Amino acid sequence: MSDQSSDHSAAPTAGQARQARDLHAFIAGLPKAELHVHHVGSASPRIVSELAARHSDSKVPTDPEALVDYFSFTDFAHFIDVYLSVVDLIRTPEDVRLLTYEVARDMARQQVRYAELTITPFSSTRRGIDERAFMDAIEDARKAAEAEFGTVLRWCFDIPGEAGLEAAEETVRLATDDRVRPEGLVSFGLGGPEVGVPRPQFRPYFDRAIAAGLRSVPHAGETTGPETVWDALNELRAERIGHGTSSAQDPKLLAHLAEHGIALEVCPTSNIATRAVRTLDEHPIKEFVRAGVLVTINSDDPPMFGTDLNNEYAVAARLLDLDERGVADLAKNAVRASFLDTAGKARINDEIDTYTSAWLAP
Numbered sequence: 182m183s184d185q186s187s188d189h190s191a192a193p194t195a196g197q198a199r200q201a202r203d204l205h206a207f208i209a210g211l212p213k214a215e216l217h218v219h220h221v222g223s224a225s226p227r228i229v230s231e232l233a234a235r236h237s238d239s240k241v242p243t244d245p246e247a248l249v250d251y252f253s254f255t256d257f258a259h260f261i262d263v264y265l266s267v268v269d270l271i272r273t274p275e276d277v278r279l280l281t282y283e284v285a286r287d288m289a290r291q292q293v294r295y296a297e298l299t300i301t302p303f304s305s306t307r308r309g310i311d312e313r314a315f316m317d318a319i320e321d322a323r324k325a326a327e328a329e330f331g332t333v334l335r336w337c338f339d340i341p342g343e344a345g346l347e348a349a350e351e352t353v354r355l356a357t358d359d360r361v362r363p364e365g366l367v368s369f370g371l372g373g374p375e376v377g378v379p380r381p382q383f384r385p386y387f388d389r390a391i392a393a394g395l396r397s398v399p400h401a402g403e404t405t406g407p408e409t410v411w412d413a414l415n416e417l418r419a420e421r422i423g424h425g426t427s428s429a430q431d432p433k434l435l436a437h438l439a440e441h442g443i444a445l446e447v448c449p450t451s452n453i454a455t456r457a458v459r460t461l462d463e464h465p466i467k468e469f470v471r472a473g474v475l476v477t478i479n480s481d482d483p484p485m486f487g488t489d490l491n492n493e494y495a496v497a498a499r500l501l502d503l504d505e506r507g508v509a510d511l512a513k514n515a516v517r518a519s520f521l522d523t524a525g526k527a528r529i530n531d532e533i534d535t536y537t538s539a540w541l542a543p
């Protein structure tokens with residue numbers, strides 16, 4: 182998969198091409214953690230086309246090839262429309278289980294040892310899927326994935342902000358009611374369009390989620406300015422920020438993020454595909470690193486953006502001019518910023534170190 186920049190730099194030399202090939206090979210085998218990736222957004226073209234074929238009333242193509250054009254977006258609002266047309270395909274608990282298990286399989290193929298998968302339960306329960314059956318489906322898939330692939334999944338439940346306080350109430354109830362909240366739930370987020378969806382209104386819901394032991398990880402600064410990131414920090418007590426792209430416009434914000442170790446969940450190709458950033462070469466990831474911000478690399482909605490996590494690491498390596506050790510450090514950033522327990526973090530970090538040392542051994 183190539184990145185989507187309109188990069189017109191000179192053609193690489195033979196040595197540079199070999200080095201890039203070698204780095205792709207290194208990335209493919211590197212143990213990783215992923216912190217910002219969406220459940221429905223990770224449905225593979227095969228799964229999406231199979232589900233579309235079951236529902237003739239859907240506008241989603243039933244041919245995986247035709248999905249490539251269907252997954253090209255004129256702007257963020259268009260992306261959300263397409264995203265919801267795929268959400269509409271998820272209609273039964275078996276659809277939910279199949280999707281979740283296959284997402285875990287795709288992650289395992291990229292050596293993802295741990296992932297915090299963002300799920301929007303409101304979107305499924307409001308479409309008629311029973312909440313108990315929904316939770317059983319994702320938990321069954323989570324346990325099967327861990328047993329069969331060795332990939333540890335945890336859940337982030339997010340509020341689709343544009344759906345307003347009704348969605349907020351339903352999401353925080355599903356996330357905090359011990360009769361229904363799933364064992365794998367660790368965090369609480371806020372997704373969807375940011376324009377016209379001010380973050381402060383969700384403070385009471387984040388307060389309830391945090392009081393129930395969940396970690397705060399809202400999207401912010403993806404399609405609006407740094408003030409949305411400040412609101413996510415000050416009103417929603419964000420421990421990490423989804424995207425945070427516009428933070429680069431506010432040096433004080435960058436300094437705050439760096440000083441307090443608040444990680445940005447950077448999704449480079451997503452920002453290009455949704456038109457949040459014009460080209461990869463203009464992406465602010467370099468400014469984040471220069472300011473000392475903890476940067477993690479993520480795929481967001483990989484099949485929808487024509488990418489996968491390995492490709493996102495390759496894009497980041499190119500933009501940051503990283504060698505194998507630099508890429509391994511990026512992977513360890515995600516482990517550090519994760520909500521995995523200390524033993525789990527040590528285990529993945531040791532795997533990363535062992536793999537990198539073996540790769541670089543003369």
Ligand SMILES: Nc1ncnc2c1ncn2[C@@H]1O[C@H](CCC(=O)c2cccc(C(=O)O)c2)[C@@H](O)[C@H]1O
Binds near residue numbers: 264299372403
């Ligand atoms: N890069 C992204 N940036 C932001 N969000 C992203 C990104 N990728 C994926 N998402 C997901 O998109 C959904 C949006 C759902 C939404 O807006 C909505 C609005 C009105 C009604 C309903 C409904 O369900 O009835 C849903 C969220 O679930 C979110 O998790």
Ligand SMILES: [Zn+2]
Binds near residue numbers: 217219400423481
């Ligand atoms: Zn996202």
